[in-house]
Amino acid sequence: MSQSTSKGFSRREFLRGSSAAAAASSVASTAIGQDTAVAPQVVTGETSITLKINGESKTAKVEPRTTLLDMLRYQFDLTAAKPVSADGSSGASTVLVDGRPVMASSTLALSVAGKEITTCESLVDDEVPRAFVEHDAQQCGFCTPGFVVAVRAFLNQHPDATEEQILAGLNGNICRCGTYANVLQAVVSLVKGEQNG
């Protein structure tokens, strides 16, 4: 990848996908998140950051105004997290940052430099999406990746949650189709351990 001064993300860069990211990782950069001994720099324009995404070390080129969501979708083709609400009120962009559930749409990419991101894509073999399928916990499916990540984070903290706690805990995710009842059933089945059989 060239040391381009291009602004934003071009379609061409996007299509190059992971090969561009892999090439960029070899470029020496003044990435934040790498060296904490230097004086705090004011980042202007495009900068390289390194971070871990779904267990793999990655380098991304981001501007200060690039959100974590835009970076995941347009540089790494990780499109499970969805852009629904500008302020994250839908929960559709939920990902885990160092294990904590955050809304990628209201997180600046620079602020997660050096951290570990887990997206819905890495949960492909997890019991949570399986339970969603078994309990028909999605209709159009647009909110589902955010819900799956939120459920994973919720169950990590509350493996023995009651129905009441589940309903309260998952309030940050909105489903326009209204599949809440089935999502609840899916989570209850996970708490009961019915997925192991």
Added chain:
Amino acid sequence: MKRFHYAQPRSEQEAVSLLATPGKETVALAGGTDLVGLLKRMVVTPDLVVNVGEIRTLQDIDHDAEGNLWIGAAVHLDEFLRDRRSDPYASAKQVIQGISSIQLQAQGTLIGELLRRPNCWYFRDGHGLLAKQGTMVIEGANRYHAILGNRGPAKFVNASRLAPALISLGARLRVIGPEPDQETFLDLADLYRTPTSEGENENVLAPGQLVSHLILPPHGNRISAAYEVRHGEGPDPPLASAAVSLDVRLGRVQEARIVLGQVAPVPWVAAEAAAHFVGKTITEESAEQTGVESVAGAIALSENDYKIQLAQVAVKRAILRAAGLETGGLDGPMPQRPVERQTEPTPLV
């Protein structure tokens, strides 16, 4: 988003020097749950965003020698909730539990919540805090706007859900900047103000200042509770809320603090009603009466007279909840009184 510069200081001194960059509009970023949305809508258009989330000294919850609990600007809502040292501050915990989104709890910070910008849709659409000296609100959609403290041009309601509880608990703030090593302490109640002209903020922070710590005094034997009237579950702001902190001995109220939320441009301290509550025993009747007194002087806009009753009920139920009494549900109508309405644009002062 407008282009901006970004910095991630590692110490309070660095943060202050960055925030106080001369000639630049700067803003502090913590969780981002409010700020990033405002940046996207270009309601806030800073030159420099300073992320204070990685400053080590702001990530802790600590007791000092006097028993005050210090909560740093980078402490998240769920970290406070899970910390056993937060247990005595029941009303604050109830409010955070009410923000029942694990994302907002994990991403949002206590101090960031206190500094949320108003949810007024005219403000969020870029018409400024006063929206044409209040005329847009008076003539427009105002069902979520202020019923108290709304005689001036400001009609928005303070957005913080935690502020009423924390003010009633006697919280203070440590503010650093804008000069290097400058440190000031102020009561949380004094952080907020009602702007009277466009360009004034809803808080008193000067450019370059950072709220570094929230300081909760020892709770002593006080009891506290909060009650939010919500139209549904979830992270939406409540319609009206109240928090009380009471010193009750031998069945009688010795001292009371009552603060209402979502009713005025500032968290509304109902000092007279609280003083009047002193000496009484806590019963449904006395709680109800205090609720009515707490919203004395309320003036409804064209669509929000319902909030007067909701605010009364919030106070009543917060008191009963603090006392461990049943807060009730459909227990008969609250006393009605004629509603004063503000229909004409406020004369410009």
